[in-house]
Amino acid sequence: MRVFPQNVVELTQALVRIPSVNPDGDPGTEGIGEEKCAQFVAEFLKHSGAESFLDEVEPGRPNVIGRFPTNLTTDGKPKPRILFAPHTDTVSVGGMTIDPFGGELRDGKIWGRGASDTKGPMASFLWALHEMREEIPDLPVEVHFAGFMSEESAQLGSQHFAKHHGRYDLAIIGEPTSLKTVFRHKGCLWADVHTSGVAVHGATPELGVNAIVKMAKLVEALDGEFRVILSEAGGEDEWLGASTINLGMIQGGTRSNIVADSCKLRVDIRTTPGLQRAGGAMKLLTEFVQNVDETARVTVASEAFHLDTDPANPFVQKLIAAGAELTGAPWFCDAAFLAVAGTPAIAIGPGSIAQAHTKDEFIAVRDLEDGVDFFDRFLKSL
DSSP: OOOOOHHHHHHHHHHHOOOOOOOSSSSSSOOSSOOOHHHHHHHHHHTTEEEEEEEETTEEEEEEEEOOOOOTTTTTTOOOOOEEEOOOBBBBTTSSSSSSOOOEETTTTSSSSIIIIHHHHHHHHHHHHHHHTTTTTGSSSSSEEEBSOOTTTHHHHHHHHHHSSSOSSEEEOOSSSSSSSEEOOOEEEEEEEEOOOOBBBBGGGSSSHHHHHHHHHHHHHTHHHHHHHHHHHHBTTTTTTEEEEEEEHHHHHOOTOOOOOOOEEEEEEEEOOHHHHOOHHHHHHHHHHHHHHHTEEEEEEEEEEEEEEOSSSSHHHHHHHHTEEEEESSSSSSSHHHHHOOOEEEEEOOOGGGTOOOOEEEEEEHHHHHHHHHHHHHHHHH
């Protein structure tokens, strides 16, 4: 690291200036992949006294892992383990109105892609750990760090980590939550609804079967009747509200002068724990679609689980005592994949989700500094 950051602001700027855009979809830049960002973080962790290494998940797309030293307990028993885990990738920079990798400091804010989601929260984690580097070995817990690749699409990094690195007593996932403890969040099902038809010449459409027309009936039913069924099946969650559906993308046909023989609709269903207990979104969606059109079929594109961590967990209670009140979230994140693998997990970090993915993304310097103070306080409380 040629120039060592002197504070959390400089660290955030340095991270924003390293392009690490998730390659899925249209990145809007050639600066894709997490490797350079992971290398920077690995070096910073070493400067802070941790053992660090890259754990490649896909070619050129590693997780970065840091393990801080820890002293033996007087009774020889192993210490509980806590994990600080933001993600290193960002969403596309297409359509941004500011320099996405400028890291400009202006009006008390740092501007650029990832400033809020989630390089700012990551910097607050890292700087707090740096400040606490002399005290960490004597804490009654082991402290580890993981920077996950691919959170913005498919969550490959957290799934790989959960599979290969075992359980923790708490995973603290970095997201901009205004320093509130997200202990429950919605899951997400992306599913494709397919209709099929019979292709014929566009001049004689009566001789064929139009898959787009068949899909139109399903679109109306999903946007109306199914919304109500979905909400009622899962009930109204105290923290999350009801399950929802968004009809996000549709593709059908090959030419304007050919009757469409196929059509595909991508839906995004945000699920509550109550819906999962009622059988899950995929079951409900498949049954509904086939009741409307028995020839239609439904396939899973991807599925992320809801999060529902017990707030009585002693480390969650420490977060609350340090000033991070409980809250829920309509979005999902890496926390759910660690929780499914047996690690209690929450999401927390400075900054607001309202700034995430925006065309002029930023994080306030005051929020960053409050984040460092909070994580210092939390670590000392252990």
